Amino acid sequence: MMAEVPTTVRAARAVQAERSVAALDDRMGGEHLPRRPQWDCLACGREWPCDPARVRLAEAYGDSRINLAMYVGSLLFVATAELSDADPAELHERFIAWTR
Numbered sequence: 001m002m003a004e005v006p007t008t009v010r011a012a013r014a015v016q017a018e019r020s021v022a023a024l025d026d027r028m029g030g031e032h033l034p035r036r037p038q039w040d041c042l043a044c045g046r047e048w049p050c051d052p053a054r055v056r057l058a059e060a061y062g063d064s065r066i067n068l069a070m071y072v073g074s075l076l077f078v079a080t081a082e083l084s085d086a087d088p089a090e091l092h093e094r095f096i097a098w099t100r
């Protein structure tokens with residue numbers, strides 16, 4: 001079956017974001033995955049990405065900091081939608097700032 005072709009930038013971003021979320025289990029080796037829609041860690045209960053999750057993601061991307069930032073940016077897109085009460089600036093800090 002052909003996937004529906006997204007017709008807006010926002011729709012395309014949402015499709016990409018869902019793909020990023022679907023890839024998480026593989027990226028994380030099944031450990032320190034986020035519980036959704038709360039976005040806390042299934043393993044240690046801290047806000048996701050917890051420290052072990054950050055280490056794992058950084059290892060997965062190695063020198064590709066831009067790709068890492070793009071990947072967690074995609075996750076941030078989903079988390080922002082699901083954590084509608086959260087401060088967007090704090091979410092940005094939590095998801096993106098550590099990748100620099």
Ligand SMILES: [Zn+2]
Pocket residue numbers: 032033041042043044045046050051052053
């Ligand atoms: Zn954790």
